[in-house]
Amino acid sequence: MTPLTITDAPNMDGFMVRCHGISAWRDPESDSLYLYVLIHPESVDRVEVFEVVLKRLHLRHIRSIVDPSTFMNDLVVVGRDQFYITRFTWFRSFVWIRLSHWLHIPEGAILFYDGDQVMRALPDSYFLLNGINASPDKKTIYVAELGTKIIHALQRDDKLTTTWK
Known part of the structure:
Protein backbone atom coordinates (compact mmCIF):
# COMPACT_ATOMS: atom_id res chain seq x y z
CA MET A 1 0.00 0.00 0.00
CA THR A 2 1.43 3.38 -1.02
CA PRO A 3 0.53 6.41 1.11
CA LEU A 4 -0.69 9.41 -0.87
CA THR A 5 1.01 12.75 -0.38
CA ILE A 6 -1.03 15.90 0.22
CA THR A 7 -0.39 19.20 -1.58
CA ASP A 8 -1.90 22.68 -1.15
CA ALA A 9 -2.96 21.85 2.42
CA PRO A 10 -3.36 24.63 4.99
CA ASN A 11 -0.41 25.02 7.31
CA MET A 12 -2.02 24.13 10.63
CA ASP A 13 -1.13 21.84 13.51
CA HIS A 20 -12.99 9.46 11.03
CA GLY A 21 -15.40 9.34 8.10
CA ILE A 22 -14.41 9.13 4.45
CA SER A 23 -16.35 9.19 1.19
CA ALA A 24 -15.43 9.51 -2.49
CA TRP A 25 -17.32 11.15 -5.34
CA ARG A 26 -16.57 11.15 -9.07
CA ASP A 27 -17.65 14.20 -11.09
CA PRO A 28 -19.65 12.79 -14.02
CA GLU A 29 -18.71 15.74 -16.25
CA SER A 30 -14.94 15.93 -15.74
CA ASP A 31 -14.38 12.36 -14.43
CA SER A 32 -12.32 13.89 -11.58
CA LEU A 33 -12.31 11.95 -8.32
CA TYR A 34 -12.80 13.79 -5.02
CA LEU A 35 -12.21 12.52 -1.51
CA TYR A 36 -14.08 13.95 1.48
CA VAL A 37 -12.47 13.22 4.85
CA LEU A 38 -14.11 13.96 8.20
CA ILE A 39 -11.56 15.17 10.77
CA HIS A 40 -12.02 15.28 14.58
CA PRO A 41 -9.51 17.80 15.96
CA GLU A 42 -10.00 18.81 19.57
CA SER A 43 -11.89 22.02 18.84
CA VAL A 44 -14.12 21.97 15.73
CA ASP A 45 -14.92 19.08 13.38
CA ARG A 46 -14.43 19.69 9.68
CA VAL A 47 -14.66 18.01 6.30
CA GLU A 48 -11.52 18.27 4.17
CA VAL A 49 -12.07 18.06 0.41
CA PHE A 50 -9.32 16.71 -1.85
CA GLU A 51 -8.96 16.04 -5.54
CA VAL A 52 -7.35 12.65 -6.11
CA VAL A 53 -4.54 12.95 -8.66
CA LEU A 54 -3.87 9.32 -9.58
CA LYS A 55 -1.05 9.94 -12.07
CA ARG A 56 1.08 11.45 -9.30
CA LEU A 57 -0.43 9.46 -6.41
CA HIS A 58 -1.35 12.46 -4.32
CA LEU A 59 -4.26 14.41 -2.88
CA ARG A 60 -4.63 18.08 -3.76
CA HIS A 61 -6.42 19.97 -0.99
CA ILE A 62 -9.40 21.92 -2.31
CA ARG A 63 -11.19 23.31 0.75
CA SER A 64 -12.25 22.84 4.36
CA ILE A 65 -15.94 22.78 5.31
CA VAL A 66 -16.62 23.64 8.96
CA ASP A 67 -19.75 23.84 11.06
CA PRO A 68 -18.72 24.67 14.64
CA SER A 69 -22.05 23.54 16.08
CA THR A 70 -21.78 19.95 14.85
CA PHE A 71 -20.04 16.92 16.34
CA MET A 72 -19.71 14.88 13.16
CA ASN A 73 -19.40 11.11 13.06
CA ASP A 74 -19.54 9.78 9.49
CA LEU A 75 -20.41 11.09 6.03
CA VAL A 76 -21.53 10.03 2.57
CA VAL A 77 -21.16 12.29 -0.47
CA VAL A 78 -24.04 12.41 -2.97
CA GLY A 79 -22.87 15.26 -5.26
CA ARG A 80 -20.30 18.04 -5.55
CA ASP A 81 -20.03 19.41 -2.01
CA GLN A 82 -23.33 17.75 -1.11
CA PHE A 83 -23.25 15.21 1.67
CA TYR A 84 -25.08 13.69 4.60
CA ILE A 85 -23.43 13.45 8.01
CA THR A 86 -24.38 11.56 11.14
CA ARG A 87 -24.18 13.55 14.36
CA PHE A 88 -23.37 11.24 17.23
CA THR A 89 -23.92 13.72 20.06
CA TRP A 90 -24.26 17.43 20.83
CA PHE A 91 -21.48 17.44 23.40
CA ARG A 92 -17.68 17.43 23.31
CA SER A 93 -17.25 16.84 27.02
CA PHE A 94 -16.61 13.17 27.85
CA VAL A 95 -18.69 13.49 31.03
CA TRP A 96 -21.72 14.91 29.18
CA ILE A 97 -21.40 12.33 26.41
CA ARG A 98 -21.42 9.48 28.95
CA LEU A 99 -24.32 11.02 30.87
CA SER A 100 -26.45 11.43 27.74
CA HIS A 101 -25.68 7.84 26.71
CA TRP A 102 -26.54 6.53 30.17
CA LEU A 103 -29.83 8.45 30.11
CA HIS A 104 -30.55 7.25 26.53
CA ILE A 105 -31.10 10.77 25.23
CA PRO A 106 -31.75 10.60 21.47
CA GLU A 107 -29.51 13.52 20.46
CA GLY A 108 -28.15 12.03 17.25
CA ALA A 109 -29.21 13.51 13.94
CA ILE A 110 -28.77 13.23 10.20
CA LEU A 111 -27.44 16.46 8.73
CA PHE A 112 -27.37 17.58 5.12
CA TYR A 113 -24.94 20.02 3.53
CA ASP A 114 -25.94 21.29 0.08
CA GLY A 115 -22.77 23.19 -0.76
CA ASP A 116 -24.16 26.62 0.11
CA GLN A 117 -25.88 26.60 3.48
CA VAL A 118 -24.64 25.51 6.86
CA MET A 119 -25.48 21.95 7.72
CA ARG A 120 -29.10 21.45 8.64
CA ALA A 121 -30.63 18.60 10.56
CA LEU A 122 -33.33 16.44 9.08
CA PRO A 123 -36.40 15.81 11.25
CA ASP A 124 -36.22 13.20 14.01
CA SER A 125 -33.62 12.39 16.64
CA TYR A 126 -31.73 9.15 17.06
CA PHE A 127 -29.78 7.37 19.74
CA LEU A 128 -26.08 7.07 18.87
CA LEU A 129 -26.05 7.40 15.08
CA ASN A 130 -22.93 5.93 13.55
CA GLY A 131 -22.30 4.80 9.97
CA ILE A 132 -23.97 6.23 6.87
CA ASN A 133 -23.88 5.19 3.22
CA ALA A 134 -25.85 5.53 -0.01
CA SER A 135 -27.22 3.16 -2.60
CA PRO A 136 -25.32 3.18 -5.92
CA ASP A 137 -28.00 5.41 -7.51
CA LYS A 138 -27.86 7.78 -4.46
CA LYS A 139 -31.65 7.57 -4.08
CA THR A 140 -31.53 5.81 -0.70
CA ILE A 141 -29.41 6.70 2.33
CA GLY A 147 -27.95 2.70 20.34
CA THR A 148 -30.99 0.78 19.08
CA LYS A 149 -29.25 -1.64 16.69
CA ILE A 150 -31.46 -0.48 13.82
CA ILE A 151 -30.53 0.36 10.23
CA HIS A 152 -32.73 3.05 8.72
CA ALA A 153 -33.39 3.56 4.99
CA LEU A 154 -33.97 7.15 3.94
CA GLN A 155 -35.58 7.85 0.55
CA ARG A 156 -34.30 11.02 -1.19
CA ASP A 157 -36.54 13.08 -3.46
CA ASP A 158 -35.57 15.42 -6.31
CA LYS A 159 -35.13 18.42 -4.02
CA LEU A 160 -32.55 16.60 -1.84
CA THR A 161 -34.94 16.56 1.08
CA THR A 162 -35.95 13.33 2.67
CA THR A 163 -38.91 11.14 3.47
CA TRP A 164 -38.73 7.85 5.34
CA LYS A 165 -39.75 4.59 3.72
Missing part, protein backbone atom coordinates in the same frame (compact mmCIF):
# COMPACT_ATOMS: atom_id res chain seq x y z
CA GLY A 14 -3.04 18.58 13.49
CA PHE A 15 -4.35 19.08 9.96
CA MET A 16 -5.12 15.37 9.46
CA VAL A 17 -5.50 14.18 13.07
CA ARG A 18 -8.33 11.90 14.13
CA CYS A 19 -9.62 11.10 10.65
CA TYR A 142 -28.71 4.01 4.93
CA VAL A 143 -27.95 4.97 8.53
CA ALA A 144 -26.89 2.74 11.43
CA GLU A 145 -28.31 3.63 14.82
CA LEU A 146 -25.88 2.00 17.22
Whole structure:
Protein backbone atom coordinates (compact mmCIF):
# COMPACT_ATOMS: atom_id res chain seq x y z
CA MET A 1 0.00 0.00 0.00
CA THR A 2 1.43 3.38 -1.02
CA PRO A 3 0.53 6.41 1.11
CA LEU A 4 -0.69 9.41 -0.87
CA THR A 5 1.01 12.75 -0.38
CA ILE A 6 -1.03 15.90 0.22
CA THR A 7 -0.39 19.20 -1.58
CA ASP A 8 -1.90 22.68 -1.15
CA ALA A 9 -2.96 21.85 2.42
CA PRO A 10 -3.36 24.63 4.99
CA ASN A 11 -0.41 25.02 7.31
CA MET A 12 -2.02 24.13 10.63
CA ASP A 13 -1.13 21.84 13.51
CA GLY A 14 -3.04 18.58 13.49
CA PHE A 15 -4.35 19.08 9.96
CA MET A 16 -5.12 15.37 9.46
CA VAL A 17 -5.50 14.18 13.07
CA ARG A 18 -8.33 11.90 14.13
CA CYS A 19 -9.62 11.10 10.65
CA HIS A 20 -12.99 9.46 11.03
CA GLY A 21 -15.40 9.34 8.10
CA ILE A 22 -14.41 9.13 4.45
CA SER A 23 -16.35 9.19 1.19
CA ALA A 24 -15.43 9.51 -2.49
CA TRP A 25 -17.32 11.15 -5.34
CA ARG A 26 -16.57 11.15 -9.07
CA ASP A 27 -17.65 14.20 -11.09
CA PRO A 28 -19.65 12.79 -14.02
CA GLU A 29 -18.71 15.74 -16.25
CA SER A 30 -14.94 15.93 -15.74
CA ASP A 31 -14.38 12.36 -14.43
CA SER A 32 -12.32 13.89 -11.58
CA LEU A 33 -12.31 11.95 -8.32
CA TYR A 34 -12.80 13.79 -5.02
CA LEU A 35 -12.21 12.52 -1.51
CA TYR A 36 -14.08 13.95 1.48
CA VAL A 37 -12.47 13.22 4.85
CA LEU A 38 -14.11 13.96 8.20
CA ILE A 39 -11.56 15.17 10.77
CA HIS A 40 -12.02 15.28 14.58
CA PRO A 41 -9.51 17.80 15.96
CA GLU A 42 -10.00 18.81 19.57
CA SER A 43 -11.89 22.02 18.84
CA VAL A 44 -14.12 21.97 15.73
CA ASP A 45 -14.92 19.08 13.38
CA ARG A 46 -14.43 19.69 9.68
CA VAL A 47 -14.66 18.01 6.30
CA GLU A 48 -11.52 18.27 4.17
CA VAL A 49 -12.07 18.06 0.41
CA PHE A 50 -9.32 16.71 -1.85
CA GLU A 51 -8.96 16.04 -5.54
CA VAL A 52 -7.35 12.65 -6.11
CA VAL A 53 -4.54 12.95 -8.66
CA LEU A 54 -3.87 9.32 -9.58
CA LYS A 55 -1.05 9.94 -12.07
CA ARG A 56 1.08 11.45 -9.30
CA LEU A 57 -0.43 9.46 -6.41
CA HIS A 58 -1.35 12.46 -4.32
CA LEU A 59 -4.26 14.41 -2.88
CA ARG A 60 -4.63 18.08 -3.76
CA HIS A 61 -6.42 19.97 -0.99
CA ILE A 62 -9.40 21.92 -2.31
CA ARG A 63 -11.19 23.31 0.75
CA SER A 64 -12.25 22.84 4.36
CA ILE A 65 -15.94 22.78 5.31
CA VAL A 66 -16.62 23.64 8.96
CA ASP A 67 -19.75 23.84 11.06
CA PRO A 68 -18.72 24.67 14.64
CA SER A 69 -22.05 23.54 16.08
CA THR A 70 -21.78 19.95 14.85
CA PHE A 71 -20.04 16.92 16.34
CA MET A 72 -19.71 14.88 13.16
CA ASN A 73 -19.40 11.11 13.06
CA ASP A 74 -19.54 9.78 9.49
CA LEU A 75 -20.41 11.09 6.03
CA VAL A 76 -21.53 10.03 2.57
CA VAL A 77 -21.16 12.29 -0.47
CA VAL A 78 -24.04 12.41 -2.97
CA GLY A 79 -22.87 15.26 -5.26
CA ARG A 80 -20.30 18.04 -5.55
CA ASP A 81 -20.03 19.41 -2.01
CA GLN A 82 -23.33 17.75 -1.11
CA PHE A 83 -23.25 15.21 1.67
CA TYR A 84 -25.08 13.69 4.60
CA ILE A 85 -23.43 13.45 8.01
CA THR A 86 -24.38 11.56 11.14
CA ARG A 87 -24.18 13.55 14.36
CA PHE A 88 -23.37 11.24 17.23
CA THR A 89 -23.92 13.72 20.06
CA TRP A 90 -24.26 17.43 20.83
CA PHE A 91 -21.48 17.44 23.40
CA ARG A 92 -17.68 17.43 23.31
CA SER A 93 -17.25 16.84 27.02
CA PHE A 94 -16.61 13.17 27.85
CA VAL A 95 -18.69 13.49 31.03
CA TRP A 96 -21.72 14.91 29.18
CA ILE A 97 -21.40 12.33 26.41
CA ARG A 98 -21.42 9.48 28.95
CA LEU A 99 -24.32 11.02 30.87
CA SER A 100 -26.45 11.43 27.74
CA HIS A 101 -25.68 7.84 26.71
CA TRP A 102 -26.54 6.53 30.17
CA LEU A 103 -29.83 8.45 30.11
CA HIS A 104 -30.55 7.25 26.53
CA ILE A 105 -31.10 10.77 25.23
CA PRO A 106 -31.75 10.60 21.47
CA GLU A 107 -29.51 13.52 20.46
CA GLY A 108 -28.15 12.03 17.25
CA ALA A 109 -29.21 13.51 13.94
CA ILE A 110 -28.77 13.23 10.20
CA LEU A 111 -27.44 16.46 8.73
CA PHE A 112 -27.37 17.58 5.12
CA TYR A 113 -24.94 20.02 3.53
CA ASP A 114 -25.94 21.29 0.08
CA GLY A 115 -22.77 23.19 -0.76
CA ASP A 116 -24.16 26.62 0.11
CA GLN A 117 -25.88 26.60 3.48
CA VAL A 118 -24.64 25.51 6.86
CA MET A 119 -25.48 21.95 7.72
CA ARG A 120 -29.10 21.45 8.64
CA ALA A 121 -30.63 18.60 10.56
CA LEU A 122 -33.33 16.44 9.08
CA PRO A 123 -36.40 15.81 11.25
CA ASP A 124 -36.22 13.20 14.01
CA SER A 125 -33.62 12.39 16.64
CA TYR A 126 -31.73 9.15 17.06
CA PHE A 127 -29.78 7.37 19.74
CA LEU A 128 -26.08 7.07 18.87
CA LEU A 129 -26.05 7.40 15.08
CA ASN A 130 -22.93 5.93 13.55
CA GLY A 131 -22.30 4.80 9.97
CA ILE A 132 -23.97 6.23 6.87
CA ASN A 133 -23.88 5.19 3.22
CA ALA A 134 -25.85 5.53 -0.01
CA SER A 135 -27.22 3.16 -2.60
CA PRO A 136 -25.32 3.18 -5.92
CA ASP A 137 -28.00 5.41 -7.51
CA LYS A 138 -27.86 7.78 -4.46
CA LYS A 139 -31.65 7.57 -4.08
CA THR A 140 -31.53 5.81 -0.70
CA ILE A 141 -29.41 6.70 2.33
CA TYR A 142 -28.71 4.01 4.93
CA VAL A 143 -27.95 4.97 8.53
CA ALA A 144 -26.89 2.74 11.43
CA GLU A 145 -28.31 3.63 14.82
CA LEU A 146 -25.88 2.00 17.22
CA GLY A 147 -27.95 2.70 20.34
CA THR A 148 -30.99 0.78 19.08
CA LYS A 149 -29.25 -1.64 16.69
CA ILE A 150 -31.46 -0.48 13.82
CA ILE A 151 -30.53 0.36 10.23
CA HIS A 152 -32.73 3.05 8.72
CA ALA A 153 -33.39 3.56 4.99
CA LEU A 154 -33.97 7.15 3.94
CA GLN A 155 -35.58 7.85 0.55
CA ARG A 156 -34.30 11.02 -1.19
CA ASP A 157 -36.54 13.08 -3.46
CA ASP A 158 -35.57 15.42 -6.31
CA LYS A 159 -35.13 18.42 -4.02
CA LEU A 160 -32.55 16.60 -1.84
CA THR A 161 -34.94 16.56 1.08
CA THR A 162 -35.95 13.33 2.67
CA THR A 163 -38.91 11.14 3.47
CA TRP A 164 -38.73 7.85 5.34
CA LYS A 165 -39.75 4.59 3.72
